[in-house]
Amino acid sequence: MKLLCLILVSFSLSSLANGFLPPRTMLHKLSSTGSKNYLTTEELWFNQTLDHFSPYDHRRFKQRYYEFLDHFRPSDGPIFLEICGESACNGIANDYISVLAKKFGAAVVSLEHRYYGKSSPFKSLTTENLRYLSSKQALFDLAVFRQHYQESLNLKLNKANVENSWFVFGVSYSGALSAWFRLKFPHLTCGSLASSAVVQAVYNFTEFDQQIGESAGTECKTALQETTALVEQRLQSNGKALKKLFGAAELDIDGDFLYFLADAAVIAFQYGNPDKLCGPLVEAKNAGEDLVNTYADYVKEYYLGSFGVDIQTYNQKHLKNTDQSSDRLWWFQVCTEVAYFQVAPSNDSIRSSKVDTRYHLDLCKNVFGEGIYPEVDMTNIYYGGTKIAGSKIIFTNGSQDPWRHASKQTSSPDMPSYLITCKNCGHGTDMRGCPQSPLNLEGDASKCSSPDAVHKIRQQIIENIDLWLSECHEEGRSYM
Numbered sequence: 001m002k003l004l005c006l007i008l009v010s011f012s013l014s015s016l017a018n019g020f021l022p023p024r025t026m027l028h029k030l031s032s033t034g035s036k037n038y039l040t041t042e043e044l045w046f047n048q049t050l051d052h053f054s055p056y057d058h059r060r061f062k063q064r065y066y067e068f069l070d071h072f073r074p075s076d077g078p079i080f081l082e083i084c085g086e087s088a089c090n091g092i093a094n095d096y097i098s099v100l101a102k103k104f105g106a107a108v109v110s111l112e113h114r115y116y117g118k119s120s121p122f123k124s125l126t127t128e129n130l131r132y133l134s135s136k137q138a139l140f141d142l143a144v145f146r147q148h149y150q151e152s153l154n155l156k157l158n159k160a161n162v163e164n165s166w167f168v169f170g171v172s173y174s175g176a177l178s179a180w181f182r183l184k185f186p187h188l189t190c191g192s193l194a195s196s197a198v199v200q201a202v203y204n205f206t207e208f209d210q211q212i213g214e215s216a217g218t219e220c221k222t223a224l225q226e227t228t229a230l231v232e233q234r235l236q237s238n239g240k241a242l243k244k245l246f247g248a249a250e251l252d253i254d255g256d257f258l259y260f261l262a263d264a265a266v267i268a269f270q271y272g273n274p275d276k277l278c279g280p281l282v283e284a285k286n287a288g289e290d291l292v293n294t295y296a297d298y299v300k301e302y303y304l305g306s307f308g309v310d311i312q313t314y315n316q317k318h319l320k321n322t323d324q325s326s327d328r329l330w331w332f333q334v335c336t337e338v339a340y341f342q343v344a345p346s347n348d349s350i351r352s353s354k355v356d357t358r359y360h361l362d363l364c365k366n367v368f369g370e371g372i373y374p375e376v377d378m379t380n381i382y383y384g385g386t387k388i389a390g391s392k393i394i395f396t397n398g399s400q401d402p403w404r405h406a407s408k409q410t411s412s413p414d415m416p417s418y419l420i421t422c423k424n425c426g427h428g429t430d431m432r433g434c435p436q437s438p439l440n441l442e443g444d445a446s447k448c449s450s451p452d453a454v455h456k457i458r459q460q461i462i463e464n465i466d467l468w469l470s471e472c473h474e475e476g477r478s479y480m
């Protein structure tokens with residue numbers, strides 16, 4: 001995971017290129033502006049504090065946000081804060097949040113994550129300038145923005161000392177932010193939806209590869225493993241030709257290349273399109289055809305083609321460039337806070353065993369300099385990991401999603417956790433439906449292999465939101 005963002009730079013025109021991030025990244029966000037994929041793309045700006053933790057530094061930067069008021073029931077409707085994660089936030093996506101907003105008469109607001117998109121405090125993204133990029137600063141941004149927005153809404157509606165009921169939403173990394181926001185600022189939100197939320201920072205994230213094996217099933221998993229073995233052989237004998245076959249000639253570092261190939265397989269499961277990969281691969285294996293060629297076709301047509309991934313996002317040379325943005329930014333968060341190193345498990349792995357801990361640590365050092373490595377324990381001490389001591393947080397996970405092992409999968413009355421089980425239930429299925437590419441507007445669940453599984457959990461989500469908003473209301477929030 002790592003990162004991020006990548007994709008935003010180079011979107012192909014295809015319908016699949018809706019701004020989903022490669023797996024090392026996590027996900028999300030639509031990239032092209034002005035399309036029907038958004039509820040709004042009209043940019044608004046907020047004057048944000050650069051360093052929330054320094055008593056001396058009073059610098060500010062401009063942070064982008066959006067508001068969507070079409071469904072808002074003035075003046076006491078709830079406000080849904082949809083948190084933007086590790087990529088440019090080009091608008092409020094037209095996913096399941098729009099259905100929820102309609103249902104609850106809610107306003108929807110969304111704040112771009114600091115440093116990403118147009119919300120960067122610095123032009124040059126040197127390691128030194130990235131020092132204020134962290135989930136902790138980002139949470140404080142959200143809190144300050146939330147206060148600001150409430151106050152300006154009160155001014156607009158000409159009311160004083162009243163608070164609307166707030167609810168926060170996020171998917172993946174922003175799902176973790178959503179859970180953490182409720183944890184750290186419980187007085188600022190009535191509850192949180194943490195969809196596929198990666199709340200546990202993990203150093204050696206071997207479960208990621210293992211889940212791919214489980215999601216693939218025995219036949220496809222075996223074919224993938226054979227493909228990896230053949231790739232490793234050919235990398236030894238004629239690496240140049242092999243990289244060229246995959247359209248990846250510029251990846252000088254073998255680890256970068258192997259990582260790219262691993263991600264290309266992950267993407268099929270993470271976003272709910274397992275058959276795009278397993279169909280042709282199993283067929284080739286049964287017909288005794290060359291698995292490497294078959295895999296190369298899939299990678300070029302689907303991952304580089306339809307999905308629109310830019311091969312450069314795997315190139316450490318490119319990641320060192322301080323002009324470009326998202327990929328480098330997410331890697332920085334990975335290399336300092338959360339890791340999720342997607343290393344090969346020691347037994348029965350799908351990815352090459354060369355994608356190991358050393359590869360990731362070398363990348364962090366090469367891209368950001370000496371002394372940059374992830375303080376995973378600190379992150380888990382700060383937030384609690386899967387032992388998060390929050391309340392009124394809904395956790396959801398897709399059964400086929402490799403990320404779910406960094407999420408909270410056990411349920412408690414105050415923090416219910418739901419697993420959405422189906423063949424193509426991936427990352428953020430509750431909000432975005434499945435498969436996620438192309439994006440289903442309003443998170444249409446009809447194309448999920450089990451739409452009922454998705455509906456059932458959405459019903460639970462609605463019940464929880466309803467309950468917690470009403471409890472919030474009863475408490476009478478009028479303390480501003």
Ligand SMILES: *[C@@H]1O[C@H](CO)[C@@H](O)[C@H](O)[C@H]1NC(C)=O
Nearest residue numbers: 046047048058059060061062
């Ligand atoms: C942002 O806030 C700072 C500190 O309050 C102020 O000095 C500055 O003028 C503000 N900038 C804008 C563009 O409003």
Ligand SMILES: *[C@@H]1O[C@H](CO)[C@@H](O)[C@H](O)[C@H]1NC(C)=O
Nearest residue numbers: 203204205343346356357358
């Ligand atoms: C991660 O894996 C590496 C290599 O197997 C091992 O040396 C290291 O101790 C592991 N670290 C943790 C925190 O599990």
Ligand SMILES: *[C@@H]1O[C@H](CO)[C@@H](O)[C@H](O)[C@H]1NC(C)=O
Nearest residue numbers: 210213221345346347348349
């Ligand atoms: C390695 O994986 C295989 C296949 O899943 C399993 O049969 C075997 O028991 C595993 N070996 C170890 C040492 O875990």
Ligand SMILES: CC(=O)N[C@H]1CO[C@H](CO)[C@@H](O)[C@@H]1O
Nearest residue numbers: 397409410411417418419420
């Ligand atoms: C709430 C829930 O369904 N939790 C399940 C999530 O998945 C794990 C397996 O990884 C199950 O053990 C949990 O029961």
